[in-house]
Amino acid sequence: MPAMPLDGVRVLDFTWxxxxxxxxxxxxxxxxxxxxxxxxxxxxxxxxxxxxxxxxNRGKLSVALNxxxxxxxxxxxxxxxxxxxxxDNFSARVMRSWGMDYESLAAVKPDIICIxxxxxxxTGPRSSYVSYGPTLQALTGYTMLMAEPDxxxxxxxxxxxxxxxxxxxxxxxxIALWNRHRTGRGQFVDLAQFEAVTSVIGPAxxxxxxxxxxxxxxxxxxxxxxxxxxxxxxxxxxxxxDDRWVAIAVRTGPEWRRFVTAIGSPSWxxxxxxxxxxxxxxxxxxxxxxVSLWTAEHSAxxxxxxxxxxxxxxxxxxxxxxxxxxDPQLKERGFFPAVATARGTTTNVTGxxxxxxxxxxxxxxxxxxxxxxxxxxxxxxxxxxxAERDELVAAGAVWx
Amino acid sequence: MTEPAALAGLxxxxxxxxxxxxxxxxxxxxxxxxxxxxxxxxxDARRIGPFLDDLPHLDRSLFFWFYNLNKRSLTLDLNHxxxxxxxxxxxxxxxxxxxxxxxxxxDRLGLGWDTLHRENPALVLCSIAPFGQTxxxxxxxxxxxxxxxxxxxxxxxxxxxxxxxxxxxxxxYHSAAYYGAIAVMLALLARDRTAEGQWIDLSMQEATAAxxxxxxxxxxxxxxxxxxxxxLHWSRFFRVGKCRDGYIMHCTLGDWxxxxxxxxxxxxxxxxxxxxxxxxxxxxxxxxxxxxxxxxWVKDYPRDELLERAxxxxxxxxxxxxxxxLFDDDQLAARGYFVEVEHRELGRKFRYPGAPYVFNxxxxxxxxxxxxxxxxxxxxxxxxxxxxxxxLAALFAEGVI
Numbered sequence: 001m002p003a004m005p006l007d008g009v010r011v012l013d014f015t016w017x018x019x020x021x022x023x024x025x026x027x028x029x030x031x032x033x034x035x036x037x038x039x040x041x042x043x044x045x046x047x048x049x050x051x052x053x054x055x056x057n058r059g060k061l062s063v064a065l066n067x068x069x070x071x072x073x074x075x076x077x078x079x080x081x082x083x084x085x086x087x088d089n090f091s092a093r094v095m096r097s098w099g100m101d102y103e104s105l106a107a108v109k110p111d112i113i114c115i116x117x118x119x120x121x122x123t124g125p126r127s128s129y130v131s132y133g134p135t136l137q138a139l140t141g142y143t144m145l146m147a148e149p150d151x152x153x154x155x156x157x158x159x160x161x162x163x164x165x166x167x168x169x170x171x172x173x174x175i176a177l178w179n180r181h182r183t184g185r186g187q188f189v190d191l192a193q194f195e196a197v198t199s200v201i202g203p204a205x206x207x208x209x210x211x212x213x214x215x216x217x218x219x220x221x222x223x224x225x226x227x228x229x230x231x232x233x234x235x236x237x238x239x240x241x242d243d244r245w246v247a248i249a250v251r252t253g254p255e256w257r258r259f260v261t262a263i264g265s266p267s268w269x270x271x272x273x274x275x276x277x278x279x280x281x282x283x284x285x286x287x288x289x290x291v292s293l294w295t296a297e298h299s300a301x302x303x304x305x306x307x308x309x310x311x312x313x314x315x316x317x318x319x320x321x322x323x324x325x326x327d328p329q330l331k332e333r334g335f336f337p338a339v340a341t342a343r344g345t346t347t348n349v350t351g352x353x354x355x356x357x358x359x360x361x362x363x364x365x366x367x368x369x370x371x372x373x374x375x376x377x378x379x380x381x382x383x384x385x386x387a388e389r390d391e392l393v394a395a396g397a398v399w400x
Numbered sequence: 401m402t403e404p405a406a407l408a409g410l411x412x413x414x415x416x417x418x419x420x421x422x423x424x425x426x427x428x429x430x431x432x433x434x435x436x437x438x439x440x441x442x443x444d445a446r447r448i449g450p451f452l453d454d455l456p457h458l459d460r461s462l463f464f465w466f467y468n469l470n471k472r473s474l475t476l477d478l479n480h481x482x483x484x485x486x487x488x489x490x491x492x493x494x495x496x497x498x499x500x501x502x503x504x505x506x507d508r509l510g511l512g513w514d515t516l517h518r519e520n521p522a523l524v525l526c527s528i529a530p531f532g533q534t535x536x537x538x539x540x541x542x543x544x545x546x547x548x549x550x551x552x553x554x555x556x557x558x559x560x561x562x563x564x565x566x567x568x569x570x571x572x573y574h575s576a577a578y579y580g581a582i583a584v585m586l587a588l589l590a591r592d593r594t595a596e597g598q599w600i601d602l603s604m605q606e607a608t609a610a611x612x613x614x615x616x617x618x619x620x621x622x623x624x625x626x627x628x629x630x631x632l633h634w635s636r637f638f639r640v641g642k643c644r645d646g647y648i649m650h651c652t653l654g655d656w657x658x659x660x661x662x663x664x665x666x667x668x669x670x671x672x673x674x675x676x677x678x679x680x681x682x683x684x685x686x687x688x689x690x691x692x693x694x695x696x697w698v699k700d701y702p703r704d705e706l707l708e709r710a711x712x713x714x715x716x717x718x719x720x721x722x723x724x725x726l727f728d729d730d731q732l733a734a735r736g737y738f739v740e741v742e743h744r745e746l747g748r749k750f751r752y753p754g755a756p757y758v759f760n761x762x763x764x765x766x767x768x769x770x771x772x773x774x775x776x777x778x779x780x781x782x783x784x785x786x787x788x789x790x791x792l793a794a795l796f797a798e799g800v801i
């Protein structure tokens with residue numbers, strides 16, 4: 001097997017739910033040995049061998065330590081001393097209560113890197129707030145600005161705060177590791193997911209700060225310069241499913257002319273009200289109604305193909321089946337790789353969105369059951385003999 | 401005393417257009433020396449608004465400002481052979497080149513991977529393209545909205561039987577930028593061992609698809625396409641509710657007993673005090689009814705009061721706020737999140753969004769405001785390539801810089 005960028009890096013992973021596991025899965029996919037420290041008790045967040053939990057935890061190891069038991073905590077300390085990175089997504093007080101905060105761990109292992117991906121950060125009057133991705137999105141503006149035309153919040157189908165928090169955590173770990181290679185020093189990273197997701201709202205924040213402008217829900221107005229038509233347009237049903245749409249973005253004059261030709265030069269397109277980009281934006285309701293007449297006669301796939309052939313940005317509004325089973329581009333690039341299950345079958349998981357010419361990341365294995373790597377972690381890594389391990393189990397410090 | 405920056409000593413050439421500029425910004429914020437290479441007419445991001453005081457100008461684009469803080473600007477015409485040659489010279493001493501041209505363009509400019517790798521074997525090249533460098537859609541084009549459509553991110557927002565709602569904030573681009581920075585750091589860490597650079601082929605469509613946590617899981621576990629559910633989160637533990645003066649986000653993952661005691665004391669618990677609801681699975685199954693009852697409970701509360709009381713009980717509730725509220729947020733203020741950046745030539749200071757993470761040893765920092773167009777062209781070519789004043793003047797006269 002070719003060398004991976006993070007070969008030899010070991011991560012002690014206290015994270016759970018989504019954001020933290022997204023961060024550590026990126027590290028695991030690129031060679032790090034990620035050891036999840038978990039509870040063997042409920043709540044179980046679903047089947048670990050299939051679906052979301054497999055997707056999030058693939059390629060990692062798991063040991064079930066009872067952190068309510070002093071000897072469980074002691075084992076965690078011994079593990080941390082053998083790791084390069086310790087990562088959690090608890091609120092500030094939790095790791096401290098176990099003596100596993102950065103200062104304590106650095107006293108034992110001076111070059112340790114600790115990353116704490118809490119909701120609102122380790123300092124400040126609201127550091128103790130409890131939060132999840134969807135509640136952080138509410139606090140930052142995402143939930144409010146994803147709205148129906150009348151301003152009613154319309155719902156956010158996923159948790160960008162979680163995935164974005166995850167990337168931020170992975171990037172922080174890599175930057176800290178790179179710096180450690182040069183200076184020999186570790187450090188503590190206080191990553192508030194609230195701040196991470198606030199940072200990627202983008203230029204709208206400067207519009208508030210510099211121009212004092214209130215941000216309306218953008219709807220389908222382009223957020224990257226004037227465009228019209230710009231939006232989603234309903235298409236011909238596919239196998240009885242009439243929830244089919246194509247997204248279209250037309251910007252410059254040449255693009256507009258190519259667009260008109262591609263849709264068969266209908267007479268409405270030469271109406272003076274659509275002559276310039278400004279007029280097309282100004283009269284976008286009328287324009288969108290006309291464009292919908294064309295898309296209604298085409299499948300979303302055909303509309304996309306016709307427009308892309310003419311050099312127009314267009315794409316099927318893909319549902320989960322389109323994305324995972326039909327999209328020819330993702331299929332060709334192998335974006336949902338198969339991993340072997342214990343039963344000799346395979347299941348597919350979300351892939352890695354980039355390839356490296358010197359050896360791409362790899363989904364190494366299916367997710368572990370809670371505590372699955374008991375023998376490796378306690379035996380091989382900590383060097384505890386059979387009798388000692390049995391005794392720790394009997395004492396309730398670990399779950400086998 | 402200033403701490404050393406995490407990425408001090410790292411030189412990055414940023415050739416990206418407006419779709420991928422956050423990538424190098426993430427590295428610049430941690431101390432990398434990022435040279436933004438723009439065409440002499442200015443980067444396309446400079447023509448994208450909003451503009452300061454709504455006055456369009458290449459140096460007043462807030463869009464450009466956001467993505468180019470901490471970078472230096474070098475104008476260079478890469479279509480001119482002399483321009484491409486200068487870039488190659490700069491690449492010899494750079495660690496990273498990041499680009500977002502359509503696949504094949506870099507080759508046509510004489511700056512493809514083979515050339516760059518030959519000239520500087522340790523160089524990392526990160527290519528960010530809408531669909532990556534291979535596959536049947538390689539030459540297709542897309543903006544952020546089209547990418548969110550093709551990444552499965554768009555379909556799942558909004559109410560059933562209504563049009564899907566577009567995600568806020570260029571999330572396809574931002575997801576790709578984060579993955580780009582991650583990939584660059586991975587390649588740099590690998591280089592510490594191998595002394596070899598790598599070529600990164602990053603697909604924005606894939607980065608978008610990877611940014612929705614549950615769509616693939618639902619398909620590969622149950623063969624289902626996730627549907628739009630209004631504000632009910634797919635996990636069924638969150639939904640937006642309406643208070644007297646605005647919206648809040650309910651959450652039923654906190655301690656159920658204390659929540660329901662509170663609702664009961666307001667006389668609004670209905671059937672929610674039945675022991676069945678103690679089970680998470682029952683709350684999951686009954687989510688629609690449960691949130692209807694809670695909606696009726698919160699409707700007369702002021703939203704800030706509801707939030708304060710909920711958090712005292714460690715209930716993960718939140719208010720649904722507009723982004724303007726962030727500028728008055730006491731938590732962000734206490735942590736010094738927003739940073740003042742002085743634009744001396746304008747005689748003004750502006751509050752920029754700050755660090756996504758707080759490094760205690762090698763902090764995130766603002767080292768310079770976003771560059772004016774070509775602001776550092778002369779000094780970079782003079783200092784890095786030892787160009788004589790006459791040579792610079794000639795390049796300028798010819799429109800290469």
